Amino acid sequence: MTHEHAFSLHVPDLVFGRGALAEVGEHARALGLTRVLLVTDRTLRPLAPVTRVETALRDAGIEVILHDFVAIEPTESAIDRAGAAGQIHGIDGFISVGGGSSIDTAKGANLLVSRGGRIADFLPPPLGAGRTLGGGPLLPHIACPTTFGTAAETTGIVAFALDHGRGKTTLTGAPLRPSLGLLDPTALLTLPPMVLAANAFDLLSHAIESETARPFESRPAPADPARRPVTQGANPFASLGCREAIRLVAGALGPALDDPTDIESREQLMRAGLLAGTVFGMSGNHLPHALSYPISTLAHRWTAPDYPDDHPFLPHGLSVALAAPAVFRHLERRLPDRFAPVARALATDSVADALIALMRRAGLPNGLTAIGLSDEHHPALVEGALAQRRLIDNAPLTPTAADLAAILADARRYWS
CATH class of the missing domain: 3.40.50.1970 (Rossmann fold)
Structure with a gap:
C-alpha cells in the first residue's frame, strides 16, 4: 500500500x-x-x-x-x-x-x-x-x-x-x-454563560482532537490527488492553529464568563475559533465527537440552562465536553508524546485534569450521571459511537468496544 x-x-x-x-x-x-x-x-x-x-x-x-x-x-x-x-x-x-x-x-x-x-x-x-x-x-x-x-x-x-x-x-x-x-466578535455579546461555555468546550475538543488525530501520512494515498477527502488527519500546519487555539481558550474563558461585557476576551475566543476551525476541517475529529452523538440522542430528559426550554435536549458542545476528559485520559496514558503539546498549551501535566477544572469553573454537568445516563445506557452508547466510522477511523488508536466501555465508566462522574 x-x-x-x-x-x-x-x-x-x-x-x-x-x-x-x-x-x-x-x-x-x-x-x-x-x-x-x-x-x-x-x-x-x-x-x-x-x-x-x-x-x-x-x-x-x-x-x-x-x-x-x-x-x-x-x-x-x-x-x-x-x-x-x-x-x-x-x-x-x-x-x-x-x-x-x-x-x-x-x-x-x-x-x-x-x-x-x-x-x-x-x-x-x-x-x-x-x-x-x-x-x-x-x-x-x-x-x-x-x-x-x-x-x-x-x-x-x-x-x-x-x-x-x-x-x-x-x-x-x-x-x-x-x-x-x-x-464579528461583537456578536458574542449576545451569548448567555452556558451557551458560551458549551462553545468553548466544543472548540477545545476540536483543537485537541485535530492535534491528536491519526497522522495524515498513515493513510492510503488517494487514487486521484485532486480528490483528497475533506478530513485528512493530523498534520504540521494544523498543529500550529490547534495549539494556539487551545492556549487562547484556556486564557479567555474565565474572563468571558466573569464579565458579559468583556469584548476583549470574546474577541480572543472568536480568534481561537477561527484558528481551530480553519484546521479542524482538514484534520478531523475523533472519539469525543463519536461518543457525543449517541450521548445527545439518549440524553432526552435533560434541559440545558440558558437554552430554550420548550423541549429537553443536550447541546452539542456539552455532549462533547462530557466525553472529552475520559477519552483524553485514556489516550494520553497510551500516547504521551502526542498529548505533550496539548498539555503545554493548557499549562498542565494532565489534559483531562485541566479540562475537568475548566468544566467545574464553567458550571458544566458533572459527568454522564448528571444528565441522567447510567451504566445501563453504556452498551447503546458504545454501539452508537462505533457506528461513527469516519470519526472512529480518525482516532490515533482504533478503540475496541471494551475501550469505549472503559471510557464511559470514567465519564460517569468527574469530581466529588
Whole structure:
C-alpha cells in the first residue's frame, strides 16, 4: 500500500473583526446576490446580529426572505423545510446568522436548492439514497456566526439529527463549504454563560482532537490527488492553529464568563475559533465527537440552562465536553508524546485534569450521571459511537468496544 505524502487545505474567504457584520450587504452584492434566504432561529431573530445583517442587506438593495425556523440542534426535517423555502422563493443565495445550527441548516438547504431532492437523499445507505454531492458549486452562501465553537463557517460538514429519533449523522463534502464567513466578535455579546461555555468546550475538543488525530501520512494515498477527502488527519500546519487555539481558550474563558461585557476576551475566543476551525476541517475529529452523538440522542430528559426550554435536549458542545476528559485520559496514558503539546498549551501535566477544572469553573454537568445516563445506557452508547466510522477511523488508536466501555465508566462522574 502506498501511503499519503501530502495534505491539502481548503477554507472559504473569511473576514474577521469588530463590525464585520455591517459589511454583509457589500459582500452579498459583490457575489451577485439579489434575493437571499436569511436563515436564523427565533431566539436570535430580534437580537442585534440578525437586525444588523438584515438592515445591511436591504440597504444594499438585496431582497431578504427571512427563514427563522431553525431548530437549536439541526434536524433532517428542518433542513428539508429550509430547502423548500429557498426553492419556493427563487433565491439566488443564502445568508446564515447564528451558531452551527443556522449555518449547517443553510448549508444543507443550499444543497437541496442547487441539486434538488431531500437531505436524506445524499446520505449513504441504509440512512439514505446515496446520491453524490456533485462537483459543481452551490449557490453563494455568506455565513455570519454568532458563536465561536462549531467553526461551521469554515467547513464542508453538515451535522444534524435524523428524524424519528434515529440518532445524529454528518454529511461532508467540499461543495457544502460557505463562500464567505463574516466573524464579528461583537456578536458574542449576545451569548448567555452556558451557551458560551458549551462553545468553548466544543472548540477545545476540536483543537485537541485535530492535534491528536491519526497522522495524515498513515493513510492510503488517494487514487486521484485532486480528490483528497475533506478530513485528512493530523498534520504540521494544523498543529500550529490547534495549539494556539487551545492556549487562547484556556486564557479567555474565565474572563468571558466573569464579565458579559468583556469584548476583549470574546474577541480572543472568536480568534481561537477561527484558528481551530480553519484546521479542524482538514484534520478531523475523533472519539469525543463519536461518543457525543449517541450521548445527545439518549440524553432526552435533560434541559440545558440558558437554552430554550420548550423541549429537553443536550447541546452539542456539552455532549462533547462530557466525553472529552475520559477519552483524553485514556489516550494520553497510551500516547504521551502526542498529548505533550496539548498539555503545554493548557499549562498542565494532565489534559483531562485541566479540562475537568475548566468544566467545574464553567458550571458544566458533572459527568454522564448528571444528565441522567447510567451504566445501563453504556452498551447503546458504545454501539452508537462505533457506528461513527469516519470519526472512529480518525482516532490515533482504533478503540475496541471494551475501550469505549472503559471510557464511559470514567465519564460517569468527574469530581466529588
